[in-house]
Each structure stands twice: as structure tokens, then as C-alpha cells.
Amino acid sequence: MSTVATITIAHGRHRHLLNQGRTLRQGTRVPEHRVVVAMDDPALEAPGAHVVQLGRGPGGLPLAAARNLGAARARELGADVFVFLDVDCLAGRRLVEDYEAAVTDEPEVVWSGPVTYLPPPSPLGYDLSALDRVDDPHPGRPAPGPGQRLPNPRPELFWSLSFALSRDTWSRIGGFCEDYVGYGGEDTDFGRLVVARGSRHGWVGGARAYHQHHDIESPPVRHLDAILRNAAIFHRRWGEWPMTTWLHDFEDLGLVECVDGHWQRVAST
Numbered sequence: 001m002s003t004v005a006t007i008t009i010a011h012g013r014h015r016h017l018l019n020q021g022r023t024l025r026q027g028t029r030v031p032e033h034r035v036v037v038a039m040d041d042p043a044l045e046a047p048g049a050h051v052v053q054l055g056r057g058p059g060g061l062p063l064a065a066a067r068n069l070g071a072a073r074a075r076e077l078g079a080d081v082f083v084f085l086d087v088d089c090l091a092g093r094r095l096v097e098d099y100e101a102a103v104t105d106e107p108e109v110v111w112s113g114p115v116t117y118l119p120p121p122s123p124l125g126y127d128l129s130a131l132d133r134v135d136d137p138h139p140g141r142p143a144p145g146p147g148q149r150l151p152n153p154r155p156e157l158f159w160s161l162s163f164a165l166s167r168d169t170w171s172r173i174g175g176f177c178e179d180y181v182g183y184g185g186e187d188t189d190f191g192r193l194v195v196a197r198g199s200r201h202g203w204v205g206g207a208r209a210y211h212q213h214h215d216i217e218s219p220p221v222r223h224l225d226a227i228l229r230n231a232a233i234f235h236r237r238w239g240e241w242p243m244t245t246w247l248h249d250f251e252d253l254g255l256v257e258c259v260d261g262h263w264q265r266v267a268s269t
Contacts, residue, residue: 004100005033005079007070010087011041011061016212021046023090023128023210029097033077037066050077060182060226067160067186068175075167082170086161089115090210092131094146098206099164102149107166109200110173112152113207114143115161120213131210144205152201158191162209165199173197177237182226185234188242219249228256228263235262 006024010017017036024031038044040056052073054066067084074082081103083096095113102111114137118126127133137143141157144150152158165173173193180186194201220227227243227250234242241247247263250256257266 002080002100002104003033003078004029004031004081004083004096005035005074005077006031006083006085006091006096007035007037007067007074008085008087009037009039009063009066009070010044011039013087013214014044016088016214017044017046019126019128019212020085020087020090021048023092023131024096026128027091027093027096029094029100031083031096033074033079035070035073035077037070037073039063039066057181059229062178062181063183064176064180064186065178068178071170071175080167081164082167083164084160084162085209086211088212088214089162090126090128090131090212092206092208092210094206095162095209096207098146098204102202102204102207103164103166106202108169108198109202110158110163110165110169110194111149111202111204111207112141112158112163113204113209114138114141115159115209115211117211118213126210126212132208134210135208137208142203144203146206146208148205150203150205152203155191155195155201156188158187158194158201160187160190161211162207164207169199173199177233179233180230182230183220183223184227184246185230185242189234189237192238219246219253221250221253221255224250224255224265228265231263
């Protein structure tokens, strides 16, 4: 049997993190280790988890570096299978078991499972024992049924909410590019790196996750500077622009403009 570690990066969302831990303990396969990287959050507590602290830099939260740090800790703990879960994600009962099985069968593949976005909870919170009753995966990604696996020939569909891979494949890919700091771009870049380093993407239907509700800003104007900076990094590395929907939304708001093929803030008058 493999040794499994879940890896979660967090800043705030303490209640969401607590709920995630409960669902992991209720699963058909409980991971040997749970690693939580607290980004600029010294008050974060995660009972039963290995908590690693990481400060914030001037550019914002170091999401890419935090995932790499979590993987390094999982390696130190002897994990063979790394399961990355966003702090907002609850684990379906078979998530860990089916990720482990998929990674064991095809260790060169980076596996992702379907994610359901939950509505706001009732005053009593989510019923963590009945998540399968509200299963409704996001329509923007493939959603194979339990017991099914599909190849993913489109690396742009990779998302960092929920995915798993072997320790050796992680090493071959080299982790997330730490040039990205703050919101946006680092997971799209990782999706490209997977293919560039000789691995593949796949979808595994049994590894279902449930994203707890929180308020969002659309487009995320408060992250405008980080998105522009990270989009430019991606463009230099891959020759095209990511996050174009947001960039065009910002353009419609009069916040950015494309000049000579490069996106930049609109100059103040």
C-alpha cells in the first residue's frame, strides 16, 4: 500500500479547513499524513495535521511556493502519493482511495477529480455525511462517473482545486513555478509543465470533491495587479496570454488596455 499525504495551502478560511479535515477522516481511505501550509496565518490550527508556516512577500500570498513547500514536507514524511486539495474543498468519501488507485495504476499521470460547487450552507452548516446527495460537478470540466477514468488532452483544463500525482512524477515536473506570486496563473502554468516534462493529465470519477461556498468578486479587481504581473510571466514562458476572460473584463471596465500585444494598466489621468 502507498503512503498518502494530502496537501492544503491556506490563508484564513479556518472553518472550511476544519470541515475538510472531518471529511478526510470519514473517507474510505484515510491518508497517513495531512500537510497544511499556513500562508501569513500564524493563528491557523489544524488538529492532526503537520502545519508549516510561510510568510507573505510584497507581491502577495506565495501560492506556488506554498504548494512546493507542502510537497517537500510530504516527501520528508515518506509519502508516495501527493493529494492536493484547495482549502475550500471537502473530500468525497472515496476521494483519497480513488486517487491512490489511479496514481498506483498509472503513476505518470496527473489525476484530477470532479468538483461540485456547493450553495451557501444552512445555519447548521453542511451535512458532511451526505455530500453525495448534492453531487453536481462544475460543467466547465469533464465529470466521469465513479469508477471511470478519462484522459485529458487539454492541459488548460487543469485546476489546482483537487489533483493527485506520484512523488516521482512531482519531481520530474519540478513543482509549481515560484515566479508567480499572488493570485492567478500558477496553476495554468503547472498544467503546461505537466505535458512539457513528459507526463499526462487524466480525470478520475471517484475522486469527487465539494467546494464550500464563499463570496467571490467577478472579475477579481482586487487582484488586478497580481493578475497582470502573473499573466506577463506566463506570456514570457509560454508565448501566449492566460486568464484572457478576466483581462477582457478588466478592459471593459477601463482598467487595463492591450498595447503592442501586451496588457497593462490604463494610465491615470
